[in-house]
Amino acid sequence: MALVRVISSDGAAFLVSQRLAKRSGKLKTEIETFRKSSDNSEAQPEIRIVTIRAEILRLVLQWLQQHQNDPVLPANQNEQDGRGDAEMGQSQWDRDFLAPMDLGIVMELILAANHLEVKGLLDITCKLVESKITGRTVDEIRTAFKLKSDFKGNEEEQTRLENRWCVEN
Amino acid sequence: MDSDSQDKLARSMDAKGEPHSALMIDVILKTVFRHLEKAEDVYACKQVCQKWNDVIDSIKQDILYPKVLASVVVANAVGLSFAEQRETALKMRQVSRQWKRDTDLGIANFSKLKYEWNGTSDLLFFMEILGFNPISLGSENINRFLKEMELWNGNPFVGRQLVVTWSEPSMKSSLMRLLDKVGGYVFNFTIRGKNFRTFPDYLLIREILAKLPNLQMLSLQCECPPCCAQEFNKMQWNDEMFQRLVEQHPLKKLPNLRSYFGFFDWGVDARLIKTIIQTHKLQLNEVTSRNWNFPLHVPAFDLKTEFPKLLELHQAAEGFSHLSASVNVLRPCNLPLRELRITLKDLSQLADLKNLGSNLKRLAICFLGGTKARGKRNQKVDKRLGENFPRLQSLSLFFEKGSYKGSFKRYKKQFTTDFINAFPSLCKLELWDEDSGLGLGAGCYKIIRLK
Incomplete structure (x- = not known):
């Protein structure tokens, strides 16, 4: 089985099959570029991902492993109809996978999935974070994201007025 | 600097009144990180060292979440309806100052006016999300808007997009009052329904642009038939006269202008278009033109030397020679185009x-x-x-x-x-x-x- 060594920003190395790695658009391109530039067809590619730390990279690879037999979703799946496919693509395993994560980790997963071009993971993580906002009041959102309002003076009222203008006109 | 940071800084003053350096660094770092516009940049900073990582983690909810969420909601990665998109985006603006800033930026970046061959989803999107019908912004609307705007001074254009339909000469004063008040918020400006073919028209556009200091995208649209446009060009000023007038009244250069969208500018004198583009040619990333009716005596642009930063060139149909971007011209170019x-x-x-x-x-x-x-x-x-x-x-x-x-x-x-x-x-x-x-x-x- 052909393997590829994927190295995180903090130096942790993960040895994974090329078949699995190629389910990431970014890793697929890197592997193909390595193949074209390498004289030795047996050489093992080594890919350094400088923006993703080990904990997050491990989660991405874990998700890819679980979904290795799924059809690959096009990167621009939503372009035409503007609709996402996160809901139909989310399994019980996905829900269990995401459940213990805090929002900070989920956010890093979003960025990692985006960088590595793993559309399915990007969809479900985006959906999870977005669900913390839609259908909630502003105060509930602040609670979910552990935030305090830092508007000064009448800024908050002013923002409400701006929003009202946008909606009413 | 936020009030918490100010308090901490004040409490940490030593006997000489100097702030402790470690905390000072934290405060500076937080201030710098808050000004990063892209989530990718924040994330890259997280990777620099443990210290930076810890500082960003301490303000992650405030600076990272809104950037990612603004992208998620605006680009609709999660399949929201237009109404849900608008509701969510508007709600995000009320959470905190940083969330408001990032949501506005996310929408502004996304709502850049672009004509797409595969539909007009972008156009529909920002019209819907604003809930603000830019097409009907005539003089009456402007006056009503200005009256309402007396109540506050914030950014009324969530998408930083202003589209004005020119309905009558008298609307000039209303428009100028509007731009005096909110011109600084506008990134994308479109004016429709007006021919620009006389010297007063040139002065008008010059006056408008001077009130849009942060403009990134300009579109002049007049949908008169191409045959009329050719007549206009024949009838108006001769080149020498035009050149002299422009030299006497030069356009103010807009430092952020990156895009000129000229899909429906048949009613705009070619020399006026050329003057606008000529003033900004070295900084333009994106030019869209369909059928500039440059008369033969108006020299075409030299893409190779005049547009070194061009990334997107859109020429949808006929009339390509006016941009001098025919295959013969493009063949030897090494422009870093992403879209053509x-x-x-x-x-x-x-x-x-x-x-x-x-x-x-x-x-x-x-x-x-x-x-x-x-x-x-x-x-x-x-x-x-x-x-x-x-x-x-x-x-x-x-x-x-x-x-x-x-x-x-x-x-x-x-x-x-x-x-x-x-x-x-x-x-x-x-x-x-x-x-x-x-x-x-x-x-x-x-x-x-x-x-």
Whole structure:
């Protein structure tokens, strides 16, 4: 089985099959570029991902492993109809996978999935974070994201007025 | 600096009144990180060292979440309806100052006016999300808006997009009052329904632009027929007079202007367009033109030397020679274009664009009809063509009536197979023909998603 060594920003190395790695658009391109530039067809590619730390990279690879037999979703799946496919693509395993994560980790997963071009993971993580906002009041959102309002003076009222203008006109 | 940081800083003063350096660094770092506009930049900073990582983690909810969420909501990665998108975006603006700033920026960046061959979803989006019908912003609306704006001084344009429809000469004073008040918030400005072809028109546009200091995209649109435009150009000032007047009243350079959208500018004097572009040519990333009716005596642009930063060039249909961006001009260029829309006579001309191919991600080609092009659609696509376009993801092909023989359906299979084989990096292939619809955008024949 052909393997590829994927190295995180903090130096942790993960040895994974090329078949699995190629389910990431970014890793697929890197592997193909390595193949074209390498004289030795047996050489093992080594890919350094400088923006993703080990904990997050491990989660991405874990998700890819679980979904290795799924059809690959096009990167621009939503372009035409503007609709996402996160809901139909989310399994019980996905829900269990995401459940213990805090929002900070989920956010890093979003960025990692985006960088590595793993559309399915990007969809479900985006959906999870977005669900913390839609259908909630502003105060509930602040609670979910552990935030305090830092508007000064009448800024908050002013923002409400701006929003009202946008909606009413 | 936020109030918490100020308090901490005040408490940490030592006997000499100097702040402790470690806390000072934290405060400075937080201030710097809050000003990063892209989530990717924040994330990259997290990777720099443990210290930076810890500082960012301490303000992550405030600075990272809104950036990512603004992208998620605005780009609609989660499949919200327009109403949900608008509601969510507006709610995010009320959470905190940083969330408001990032949401506004996310919408502004997304709502850049672009004409798309595959529909007008962008246009629909920002009209819907604003809930603000820019097309009807005539003088009456402006006056009502100004009255309401007396209540506050914030950014009223969530998408930083202002589209004004010129309805009567008297609206100039209303428009100027509006721009005096909110011009600084506007990134994208479109004016419709007005011909710009006299010297007072030039002065008007000059005055308008001076009130839009942060403008990024400008569009002058007047949809009078091209034949009228040619008449305008004949009737107005001679070149020498125009040049002298412009030198006496030069345009103020807009430092952030990156995009000129000129799809419907038939009623705008070519020299006025040229003056605007000439003033900003070295900084423009994106130029869209359909049919600039530059009279022969108005020199065409030299793309190679005049637009070093051009990343996107859109030429949707006829009239390409006015931009001097014909294949002959483009062939020797090494512009770092990511997107190109071009008109070609036949497929063989595509190979002439190989110098531009290395960065190109989106390519749209309109194949001309007419006798010269006839009979050339039968040829097969060169299998090695894709080697010159290694990053090409989206290819749109529009076939004008007369650019092929007989029924377009005859070529369906051949083109689909040939193009997929020739461009292995393709994610999307679109085939359009004029016969199956009412011109550009309506005659979608086939869209194939490959990856």
